[in-house]
Amino acid sequence: MKALITGATGFVGGHLAKKLLTDGWECRCLVRNIGRAAGLEAMGAELRHADVTDPNTLRGVAEGADAVFHLAAYGNVSTVSGDEETKMRRVNVEGTHNMLMACVNKPIKKFVHFSSTAAFGLTGRSSIDEDVPCAPLTAYQHSKFDSESILKSFCEHSSVPGVIIRPCMIYGPGGHQGQFLKLCRMFKRGVFPRLPGQVWLPMVHVSDVVAAALAAFERGATGGVYLIAGARPVSVHDFRRWVVDTLDMSPPYIYAPASVLKMAAWAVETLSTILRRQPPVTLANVRMTLSSRRFSTEKARREIAFVSSVEPEQGVRDTVRHLMDEHLL
Numbered sequence: 001m002k003a004l005i006t007g008a009t010g011f012v013g014g015h016l017a018k019k020l021l022t023d024g025w026e027c028r029c030l031v032r033n034i035g036r037a038a039g040l041e042a043m044g045a046e047l048r049h050a051d052v053t054d055p056n057t058l059r060g061v062a063e064g065a066d067a068v069f070h071l072a073a074y075g076n077v078s079t080v081s082g083d084e085e086t087k088m089r090r091v092n093v094e095g096t097h098n099m100l101m102a103c104v105n106k107p108i109k110k111f112v113h114f115s116s117t118a119a120f121g122l123t124g125r126s127s128i129d130e131d132v133p134c135a136p137l138t139a140y141q142h143s144k145f146d147s148e149s150i151l152k153s154f155c156e157h158s159s160v161p162g163v164i165i166r167p168c169m170i171y172g173p174g175g176h177q178g179q180f181l182k183l184c185r186m187f188k189r190g191v192f193p194r195l196p197g198q199v200w201l202p203m204v205h206v207s208d209v210v211a212a213a214l215a216a217f218e219r220g221a222t223g224g225v226y227l228i229a230g231a232r233p234v235s236v237h238d239f240r241r242w243v244v245d246t247l248d249m250s251p252p253y254i255y256a257p258a259s260v261l262k263m264a265a266w267a268v269e270t271l272s273t274i275l276r277r278q279p280p281v282t283l284a285n286v287r288m289t290l291s292s293r294r295f296s297t298e299k300a301r302r303e304i305a306f307v308s309s310v311e312p313e314q315g316v317r318d319t320v321r322h323l324m325d326e327h328l329l
C-alpha cells in the first residue's frame with residue numbers, strides 16, 4: 001500500500017507516518033521543510049517538497065497513491081488577528097481544495113481528511129454526535145468546517161472518495177505545541193480555576209487517532225464523517241488531578257463562577273487586541289470549555305470499528321511524564 005501524507009512533520013502526522021512505515025506501507029510525505037522530516041526519511045519515507053497553499057508544488061503528488069491522509073493545517077484556537085485568520089483559511093480551506101484537486105481522476109481508494117470537533121463550534125448541546133448541526137464561532141472553527149464542505153463537494157461532484165474524521169483534543173508524546181500542554185502549564189502555575197459544576201473536556205490519545213485514520217481508510221463511507229474521542233469522558237477536575245499528581249505538586253485551585261471567568265476572558269481578549277498581542281485565552285475559549293461537551297463515538301464504532309484502546313488516566317499520566325522528560329513541564 002502507498003500513502004500520500006500531508007502534515008507528517010507535525011504531531012499527529014509524525015505518529016501516523018511512523019505507524020504506516022512500521023507496518024510496511026510506502027509513504028510519500030509532502031513537507032515544507034525537508035530537514036524536519038529527516039527521521040521519517042531514515043525510516044524509508046519518500047519526501048517531496050510541497051506547500052498545500054501552492055498548487056504548483058502539488059502536481060503529480062498523488063500518482064500511485066492508494067491512500068491520502070491530509071493533516072496539514074494551521075490552527076490557533078485563541079487568535080483575534082486578521083492575519084492569522086487569513087493564514088488559517090489559506091492553509092486549511094484553500095490547502096484542502098488544492099490537495100483534492102491534485103487527487104481528481106487518480107485511482108485513490110480513500111482520501112482521509114483530518115477535520116476536528118472544532119468544526120462543531122458552539123452547538124448549544126452538551127451531548128454531541130455527527131447529526132448535531134455545526135455552528136462554528138471562531139476563525140479556526142470556520143476554517144475546519146469549510147474544509148469539510150469542500151471535501152463533501154468533491155465527493156459529490158468528482159471521483160475523489162473522501163472521508164472525514166473529527167478528533168477532539170489530541171494528546172500524547174510529541175504534542176509540544178497543543179492545547180494539552182497549555183492546560184497542563186496552567187494547572188502547574190495554579191492559574192486554571194476550579195470550574196462551576198461538572199465540566200467535561202473531550203480528549204483522545206494520538207495512538208487512537210492514528211488507529212481511527214486507518215479504520216476510516218479501510219471502512220469509512222465516502223462522504224462520511226466520524227467523531228473520534230477517547231474511551232470515556234474526562235472531567236476537567238479529574239484531568240487536573242492526574243496532571244498535578246503526576247507532577248507531584250499541589251498548586252492553588254481557586255473556585256471561579258462562570259460569570260467571572262467570562263468577564264476575565266473578555267478583558268484579557270480586549271486588552272490583547274488593543275496591544276496587538278496574541279491573547280492567552282479568549283471569551284470563545286471559555287464559552288467552549290464551559291459548554292462541557294461529550295462526543296459520541298457510536299457511529300465510528302458501528303461503521304468503521306473504531307474503539308479507543310487508551311485508558312485516559314494512564315494516557316494522561318504517561319504524557320505528562322513524557323513532557324517532564326522533555327523539560328516542557
Ligand SMILES: NC(=O)c1ccc[n+]([C@@H]2O[C@H](COP(=O)([O-])OP(=O)(O)OC[C@H]3O[C@@H](n4cnc5c(N)ncnc54)[C@H](OP(=O)(O)O)[C@@H]3O)[C@@H](O)[C@H]2O)c1
Nearest residue numbers: 007009010011012032051052071072073114116167169170
Ligand atoms: N492536535 C489536536 O489537538 C487536533 C485536534 C483535532 C484535529 N486536529 C487536526 O489534526 C491535524 C494534525 O494536527 P497536529 O496537531 O498534528 O498539527 P501540527 O502539529 O500543528 O502540524 C501541522 C502540520 O501541517 C503542516 N503544514 C502547515 N502548513 C502547511 C502548508 N502550507 N503546506 C504543507 N504543510 C503544512 C506543518 O508543516 P511544518 O512542519 O512545515 O510547519 C505540520 O506538519 C490537523 O488537521 C488538525 O486540524 C488536531
